[in-house]
Amino acid sequence: MRTVGEMPVIDARRDAVRGCLLGGAVGDALGAPVEFDSLHDIRSRFGTGGVTDFAPAYGRLGAITDDTQMTLFTAEGIVRGRVRWDERGLCHLPSVVRHAYLRWLFTQDGDWSRSGDGFAHGHDEPDGWLVAQTVLHARRAPGNTCLAALRAEETASGRARNNSKGCGGVMRAAPAGAMARDRAFEVGCDVAALTHGHPSGYLPAGVLAATVAGLLDDMALEAALADARGQLVVHDGHQETLAALDAAIALGRRGLPAPADLETLGAGWVGDEALAIGVACALGAKGFDDGVLAAVNHSGDSDSTGSIAGNLLGAIHGVAAIPTRWLDALEARAIIDQVACDLHDVLAGRPPTWPSTHGWWDRYPGW
Numbered sequence: 001m002r003t004v005g006e007m008p009v010i011d012a013r014r015d016a017v018r019g020c021l022l023g024g025a026v027g028d029a030l031g032a033p034v035e036f037d038s039l040h041d042i043r044s045r046f047g048t049g050g051v052t053d054f055a056p057a058y059g060r061l062g063a064i065t066d067d068t069q070m071t072l073f074t075a076e077g078i079v080r081g082r083v084r085w086d087e088r089g090l091c092h093l094p095s096v097v098r099h100a101y102l103r104w105l106f107t108q109d110g111d112w113s114r115s116g117d118g119f120a121h122g123h124d125e126p127d128g129w130l131v132a133q134t135v136l137h138a139r140r141a142p143g144n145t146c147l148a149a150l151r152a153e154e155t156a157s158g159r160a161r162n163n164s165k166g167c168g169g170v171m172r173a174a175p176a177g178a179m180a181r182d183r184a185f186e187v188g189c190d191v192a193a194l195t196h197g198h199p200s201g202y203l204p205a206g207v208l209a210a211t212v213a214g215l216l217d218d219m220a221l222e223a224a225l226a227d228a229r230g231q232l233v234v235h236d237g238h239q240e241t242l243a244a245l246d247a248a249i250a251l252g253r254r255g256l257p258a259p260a261d262l263e264t265l266g267a268g269w270v271g272d273e274a275l276a277i278g279v280a281c282a283l284g285a286k287g288f289d290d291g292v293l294a295a296v297n298h299s300g301d302s303d304s305t306g307s308i309a310g311n312l313l314g315a316i317h318g319v320a321a322i323p324t325r326w327l328d329a330l331e332a333r334a335i336i337d338q339v340a341c342d343l344h345d346v347l348a349g350r351p352p353t354w355p356s357t358h359g360w361w362d363r364y365p366g367w
Contacts, residue, residue, distance in 0.1 A: 012205045012318075013344065013348075014341065014344045014345070015215055015318045015319055015320075016215065016216050016314075016315050016316075016318055016350075017054065017169065017178050017216065017315075017317055017319060017340050017341075017342075017343060017344040018314075018318075018323070018340040018341060019314035019316075019317060019318040019319045019322065019328070020174055020178075020215075020216075020311050020315040020340070021072075021075070021175070021311075021313070021314070021336055021337075021339065021340040021343075022179070022314055022322060022330070022336055022337060022340065023069065023288065023292070023310035023311060023312075023313055023314020024067075024068065024071060024174055024207025024273075024307045024308070024310040024311035024314060025064055025068045025071075025307070025330055025332075025333075026292060026306075026310050026311070026314075026322055026326045026327070026330060027292040027295060027296065027303075027305075027307045027308070027309050027311070028050055028064050028065055028068045028303045028304075028306055029057075029063055029064055029065075029068075029224025029297035029303075029326075029330060029331065030053075030054065030057065030293065030296045030302075030303075030306050031051075031295070031301075031302030031303035031304070031305065031306035031307070032057035032063050032065050032140075032302075032303045033051070033055040033056060034055075034296060034297075034302045035056040035065070035141065035301060035302050035303045037112075037299070037302070038082050038171050038299040039167055039259050039297065039299045040297055040299075042297060042299075042302075044203060044213075045108065046233055047271050048088035049211045050259070050293075050296075050297035051291060051293060051296050051297055053325075054326065054329055058085040058138065061329050062329035062330045062331050063140070063164075063331050064330070064332055064336075065140040065180060065303050066140050066142040066146075066301055067170075067171045067172065067304055068248045068307065068332070068336065069104060069125065069136055069140065069142075070101070070104055070146070070168075070171070070172035071152075071171070071172045071174060071175060071307070072130060072136065072335070072336065072339050073100040073101055073103060073104040073130065073172075073216075074097060074100065074101075074102075074172045074173065074174075074176070074191055075078065075178075075339045075340070075342075075343045076101030076128065076130045076339065076364065077093070077096050077097030077098070077099065077101070077173055077191070078093070078097065078178070078343060079339075079342055079343055079346050079360070079364045080094040080099075080100065080128075080265055080358075080364045080365070080366050080367065081093040081129060081366070082092055082346050083360045083361055083364045083365075083366040084096060084366025084367065085366075086360070087361055087365065091366070092170065093187060093190070094158050094190040094191060094193075094194060096189075096366070096367060097191045097194065098150075098194050098366055099252075101146075101150055101195070102126075102150060103110075103126045103128070103130070103131040104131075104136075104150075105147065105150045105151070106126050106131065107131060107137040108137075108139055108142050108147065110137075111176045112125060112126065115195065116147030116290040117303075118213070122193065124135060125316040126132070127365055128178060128363065128364060128365060129363050129364075130335075131270070132273050132355050133332070133335050135331065136198070136332065136335070137330045139187025140343065142330050143166060143168040144166065145160075145162065145166050145168055145195055145196060145276050146168045146195045148206060149161075149162060149164075149194065149196075150161070150194075150195065153259065154187070154237065158190060159193040159194075159196040159202075160191060160193060160194060160196055161195045161197065161198050161216060162196070163198045164195075164196045164198055164199075164321060165195060165196065165198035165199075165200035165201040165270045165272070166201060166242075166269065166271065166279045167204075167268060167270055167273070167274035167275075167298055167301055167312050168195060168196060168270050169191075169193070169195060169196035169201045169204070169205045169271055169306045170192060170201075170207075170208055170274055170275050171270045171304040171307050171308060172191075172192075172205075172347070173188040173191060173192055173205035173208050173209050174208060174209065174212050174308075174315075175310040175328075175343055176182055176188040176191060176209035176212075176213075176354075177208070177209045177210070177211070177213040177215070177216060177315070178212070178213075178216065178343050178344060178347055179209075179213065179347065180293040181210070181213040181214060181217055181227075182215070183209045184206075184209040184212070184213035185209060185210040185213075185228065185231040186206070186233075187204045187209060187312045188202075188205040188207070188208060188210065188280050189203060189206035190202075190211075191205065191206055191236075192205030192206075192271075196315025197365055198237075199235070199236065199237025199238065199240075199241070200237070200241055200270060200271050200272045201242045201270070201271045202271070203216055203232060203235055203238055203241045203242075203272075203276065204241050204271035204272050204275035205271065206228075206231065206232065206235075207225075207228045207229070207231075207232055207241065207245060207275055208228075208275060208278075208308060208311070208312075210224075210226040210228035211224045211228045211279075211312065212224075212225060212227055212232055212311060212312070212315050213229075214227050214228065215312065215315040215316055216315060221282060221283055221284070221312065221316060222249070225245070225249060225279065225283075227243060227333060229242070231245075232245070237295070240272050241271070241272045241275070242274060243272075243277040244265065244266070244272035244275060245272075245275065245276060245279065247256065247276060248265060248266055248275070248276035248277070248279040248280040248283070248366070249279065249280075249283060251264070251265065251280040251284070252279060252280040252281070252282070252283025252284040253283065253284070254284065255284045256281070256284040256285055256286070256290055256291070256294050257280050257281060257284055257294060257296075259297055259298045259299075262280065262281070262294070262298045262300060263298055264279035264342060265280060266300070267298070267300025267301060268298070268301035268302070268304055268305040269301050270299040273300075274301060274304045274305050274308060275297065275308060276308075277295060277300075277305040277308070278295055278305050278306075278307075278308025278309040278311070279308070279309075279312070281294040281295040281305070281309040281311070282309045282312035282313050282316070282349075283294060284297075285309075285313060286313050286324075287313075287317065287321060288310075288314065288317050288321040288322055289315045289323060291309050291310075291312075291313045291343070292306050292309050292313060294308045294309070295308070295309035295310075297323075308358060322343055331332045341353065342363075342364070346360055346364070
């Protein structure tokens with residue numbers, strides 16, 4: 001915990017959690033206009049420097065994509081899990097997070113009856129405040145793997161019945177890093193495995209969550225990555241993720257990667273590659289700006305790699321390091337900030353910051 005003299009500065013951790021989620025959303029929004037573009041096409045549109053600021057996507061500047069939407073519902077699931085534990089004394093967190101993802105699924109297709117097995121508990125409609133935010137009902141190129149896995153009625157022992165290693169698991173896993181450091185890796189893997197059944201689809205999510213957890217505990221980025229790496233290597237099927245992570249660390253140590261160097265790590269469409277690009281850019285960056293811009297200027301899944309880099313750099317530097325012009329234009333900024341504050345506060349045992357008769361349960365009923 002950060003200290004001033006002998007006094008703990010509790011709000012510094014809260015600021016880092018806010019920076020993590022807001023930074024990820026900014027990286028997502030920077031990458032959104034070029035998500036499916038090659039580097040050649042990016043430079044043709046924006047010049048040799050590529051993307052340097054928000055550009056129009058989905059009809060506006062600062063538009064978020066499914067990456068940020070699902071990150072918010074990951075955080076909501078974690079908050080509900082804690083609320084359920086505090087109120088009822090029992091909680092299977094992956095199931096609670098899956099129900100949060102089913103609420104996200106409802107925002108995408110509006111059909112409650114297609115929400116798998118998650119709402120056969122007497123609920124006629126989705127509950128809680130987050131699903132009621134109309135801005136989150138916009139359809140922003142949701143991943144087919146996530147949609148299909150959530151529409152399926154069952155998972156295999158908590159793992160999706162597919163062999164997908166797509167990046168849709170890792171790009172939403174940062175909120176798991178707000179949990180205790182000895183749980184973050186496991187929870188990151190568990191929530192990603194709900195939709196991505198291949199180890200290279202869910203283990204990168206564990207690495208991201210564990211790295212964020214280390215950063216929130218005041219570890220330097222390299223130390224947090226080393227801690228996450230140590231947790232990774234004990235898991236079956238870790239080889240692809242380990243190779244990608246080691247390559248990213250080696251590249252990031254040399255400074256901010258050029259686009260050609262980034263492309264040696266892949267395009268980011270699969271989990272280990274997206275993690276690697278985000279890590280290399282965060283490790284080689286001098287500040288928030290250059291790191292997230294490097295992470296979106298390549299041929300590949302620019303919004304997901306930008307989001308991962310933004311999560312890491314936001315956790316390191318806090319909200320003040322994110323340029324005001326980006327925060328001011330960011331879609332759903334107030335919602336993202338509120339979710340980040342709630343995530344921190346409920347895990348820290350704080351009371352809610354809004355008027356309430358029944359505490360956290362009013363806003364986050366625990367299921």
